[in-house]
Amino acid sequence: MKYTSLKGIQDILPPDIYIWQTIELKARELFGVYGFKEIRLPIIEYSDIFIRSIGETTDIVEKEMYAFADKSGRSITMRPEGTAPAVRCYVEHHLYNLPPPQKFFYSGPMFRYERPQRGRFRQFYQIGVEAFGISQPSIDAEIIVMLNNFLERIGLKGLNFELNCIGCEKCRPDYRDALMNFFKHKLLYFCPDCQRRYVSNPLRILDCKVEKCIELRRGSPVVTGYLCNECRSHFNELISILKALKIPYILTPDLVRGLDYYTKTAFEVTSEYLGAQKAVAAGGRYDRLVEDFGGPPTHAIGFAVGMERVVTLLKEVQSRKYPSPTLFIATIGREAELEGLRIAEDIRARGFWVEPNYGGVSLRSQLRKADRIGAEFAFIIGSDELRSGKIKWKELKNGKQGEVEIDNATKVLSNNIESPDP
RNA sequence: GUGGGCGUAGCUCAAAGGUUAGAGCACUGGACUGUGGCUCCAGAUGUUGGGGGUUCAAGUCCCCUCGUCCACCCCA
Numbered sequence: 001m002k003y004t005s006l007k008g009i010q011d012i013l014p015p016d017i018y019i020w021q022t023i024e025l026k027a028r029e030l031f032g033v034y035g036f037k038e039i040r041l042p043i044i045e046y047s048d049i050f051i052r053s054i055g056e057t058t059d060i061v062e063k064e065m066y067a068f069a070d071k072s073g074r075s076i077t078m079r080p081e082g083t084a085p086a087v088r089c090y091v092e093h094h095l096y097n098l099p100p101p102q103k104f105f106y107s108g109p110m111f112r113y114e115r116p117q118r119g120r121f122r123q124f125y126q127i128g129v130e131a132f133g134i135s136q137p138s139i140d141a142e143i144i145v146m147l148n149n150f151l152e153r154i155g156l157k158g159l160n161f162e163l164n165c166i167g168c169e170k171c172r173p174d175y176r177d178a179l180m181n182f183f184k185h186k187l188l189y190f191c192p193d194c195q196r197r198y199v200s201n202p203l204r205i206l207d208c209k210v211e212k213c214i215e216l217r218r219g220s221p222v223v224t225g226y227l228c229n230e231c232r233s234h235f236n237e238l239i240s241i242l243k244a245l246k247i248p249y250i251l252t253p254d255l256v257r258g259l260d261y262y263t264k265t266a267f268e269v270t271s272e273y274l275g276a277q278k279a280v281a282a283g284g285r286y287d288r289l290v291e292d293f294g295g296p297p298t299h300a301i302g303f304a305v306g307m308e309r310v311v312t313l314l315k316e317v318q319s320r321k322y323p324s325p326t327l328f329i330a331t332i333g334r335e336a337e338l339e340g341l342r343i344a345e346d347i348r349a350r351g352f353w354v355e356p357n358y359g360g361v362s363l364r365s366q367l368r369k370a371d372r373i374g375a376e377f378a379f380i381i382g383s384d385e386l387r388s389g390k391i392k393w394k395e396l397k398n399g400k401q402g403e404v405e406i407d408n409a410t411k412v413l414s415n416n417i418e419s420p421d422p
Numbered sequence: 423g424u425g426g427g428c429g430u431a432g433c434u435c436a437a438a439g440g441u442u443a444g445a446g447c448a449c450u451g452g453a454c455u456g457u458g459g460c461u462c463c464a465g466a467u468g469u470u471g472g473g474g475g476u477u478c479a480a481g482u483c484c485c486c487u488c489g490u491c492c493a494c495c496c497c498a
Contacts, residue, residue, distance in 0.1 A: 004489075059496045063423075081498085110498080115423075117492060126498060193495070209494090259497095268498095279498055306498030332456065365451080367458040375458095382456060396458065 008114070008122030015320040019311050020125075023154050024107060027127050027305075030153060034146050036103040036129055041085045043109065047075040053084040053289060055260030057200055064112040066122075078111040081259070082128040083286065083302055090132055091295035100133025107307075119277030119309050130302035132290065137238035140265045140285065140301055141245065144238075147281055147303055148247055151269065156313055159280065160270045161248055164255035165235035166203075167227055168263045169288065175226035176202055182220050189216055206254035222253045231264055238265060261286040265301065271313055280313065281305040324374030325353040326413060330366035332382035339406070340381050343391075347410050371396055377413060 005011060012020060028038070047067050054060050066078035079085055086104060089095075095102050107127040114120060129146075131139050144161075151159060167175055179202050183190070187198055190205070194213050197204040205217060227235065242249055249267075257266050266284035274280070283303025290298035327347060331340040337357065344354045355373060357366050363380065370378040380392040385406075393412045394401040404412050 007489080064496080112497080114496075115494095116490085117494095120497070124498065128498095204496090276493065277497070282498060304498055309498065330457085362451090363456045364454070364458075369458085371458040378458080380457070384456080392457085394457075399458085401457085 006122065008116035008120075010121065010123075015322050016311065016315070018323070019314050019318065019320070020307065023307065023310060023314075024127070026154050027105065027107070027150060030146065030150050031105045031129060034103070034142065035101075036105045036131075036146075039086070039089065039104045039106050041079075041082065041089060041106050041108070043111075044076050044078055045085055045088065047077040049084050049088050050077050050080060052292065053087070053259075053261050054081070058260060060112060060259070064114050066111045066113055080112045081110055082106055082108075082126055082304060083130060083259075083261070083289070086128070086130045086302070087286075087289050087293050087295075087300070090130075090298075091290060091293045096133065096290070096296055096298055101131050101139060102133055103129070103131045105129040117277065118275035119306070119312065121308060125307035126304040127307065128302060128304040130300060132298055132300045134301075135287070135299040137234050137265070138241060140234075140238045141241040141247075143283070143301060143303060144242065144249075144267060145245055145247055147269065147283070147305075150305070151281070151310075154310065154314065155317065156271075156280070156310065158271070158273075160250055160272075162252040162255050162268045162270060163239075163242075163249045164223065164252050164266045165227060165231055165264055166223060166256060166262060166266045166284070167231050171226055171228035171231055172263075175221065175223050178221040178226060179203065179205070183217070186216055203256040206256055224253055234264055257282075257284055261289045261292075263287045267303070271309075273313060273316065274309055277309065279306065280309045322374075323353075324376070325355045326375065327352060327354045327377045327379065328366070328370035328373065328375035329354060329356050329379045329381065330363055330370065331357050331380075332363055336381040336383065336386055339386060340379070343379065343381075343406065343409050347413065350410055350414075352410075352413055367394075379409065 047065070050065065051061050056062075060080050065080060067075055068077075070076045086106065090102070090104075105128065107125065109123050109125050111123055113122060116122060129143060131143060144163075148161065166172065180198065183198060183202065183205065187195060190198070190213050191208065191210045194205045194208050194210070197208070205213065206220070208214070208217075224232075224235070239249075239251075252268075255266055255268055262284040264285040264287065268282040269280050270278045271280055272278070281303055283301070285299070285301040287299045290296070290300055327344075329340040329344055331337040340356055344356050347354050355370075355375065357369075363382075367378060375396060378394045378396060380394065385391045389406055390403040391406055391409060392401060392403055393409070402412075
């Protein structure tokens with residue numbers, strides 16, 4: 001194969017595309033009734049936007065960014081995630097001057113230079129939402145409920161809704177210290193990765209999968225024990241709202257986030273059926289980020305849904321089918337073909353999908369084709385029909401056929417489709 | 423970046439170092455001059471991912487490379 005797409009970057013074709021369209025449609029509908037407005041964000045940004053927000057020592061920034069210099073020599077990056085651009089947009093357009101909350105959603109491709117595996121690609125799509133300007137946990141609850149509804153509505157079941165509070169800039173250092181203290185004496189027994197994490201991001205030791213490390217971290221400090229009063233009451237209030245709304249959740253004290261900007265509420269929706277990359281959606285609060293971008297102190301929270309992962313799960317439960325045309329028009333001879341095209345235009349104008357016959361092949365193969373593409377009806381037009389002014393129609397699934405005046409051809413479709421024969 | 427599995431027709435896969443690399447599905451046509459599905463017949467389709475090596479002989483063995491899948495790292 002001479003020309004292929006890049007590694008980890010794939011085309012999305014029918015019939016998969018219909019699943020994508022359904023998901024996007026339902027997102028628009030549902031997010032709309034919660035007051036989220038669509039924004040379209042650029043795919044490339046100045047690199048600093050990601051370096052400063054995601055964190056210089058994170059893997060995303062250190063080794064996964066699609067970064068390059070443009071012709072002026074400035075460093076440009078293809079976005080690895082959507083929150084930073086959304087915050088940049090919010091600040092750049094002074095949207096903090098509008099009455100809070102300002103709620104937005106967006107969708108599109110993200111890029112990370114990683115080794116592809118199940119559920120992970122170099123170009124992948126997310127639908128994200130961000131809500132700016134509200135500090136109260138009621139908005140945390142709102143987006144969690146909305147996410148829950150969304151996943152349910154597109155047909156996903158059996159998901160785990162994991163929830164945690166990772167503290168703020170006031171209390172997280174305390175927890176971090178406590179954790180490091182706990183690990184300090186047995187550090188040498190941990191796996192090399194964890195020893196590295198101890199320096200770079202000790203919280204990450206909590207989700208190491210190595211058996212030995214799981215054993216060693218038994219009895220380690222729990223984040224919720226170190227929360228400041230504000231974080232604790234925020235978290236408790238969120239939980240009580242979720243309880244009141246009967247939203248299922250799993251308290252997961254070792255749930256940590258890979259991006260530096262998260263504060264307080266963190267959540268992740270996972271599925272057991274996805275392999276190693278099992279998060280279908282994840283999000284959390286980022287109460288400092290707007291300020292970091294030069295805006296006023298502004299509370300904010302959001303989440304992102306991984307499209308490919310949702311599609312993967314949906315493909316397990318949904319049969320994928322190509323849609324099929326309502327009508328195939330079979331014609332014999334040049335004159336009939338022209339008449340057929342005219343009729344096709346009439347019927348298309350009424351919103352039916354019509355496939356014409358494209359070449360001078362036998363009636364037999366034309367009807368075979370009509371059958372194979374799954375057309376509901378076929379029209380047959382030949383010299384007899386042109387002479388009499390009546391075309392023959394046939395309903396493919398039961399072989400029923402008849403004749404109709406050319407001018408009334410559309411009625412065959414509307415009559416039969418509105419009241420299909422048993 | 424690290425480790426492992428797999429690359430043969432459009433798709434799913436055969437061919438244990440030995441003729442001209444096959445089968446099913448799909449595709450095109452015919453049997454049935456103007457009536458689909460079922461059946462039967464025929465046809466088209468390959469640099470066996472690429473390059474090098476071993477051998478009288480390589481799809482098959484060896485090396486390199488590329489691609490893909492899975493896992494690690496990390497993440498949606």
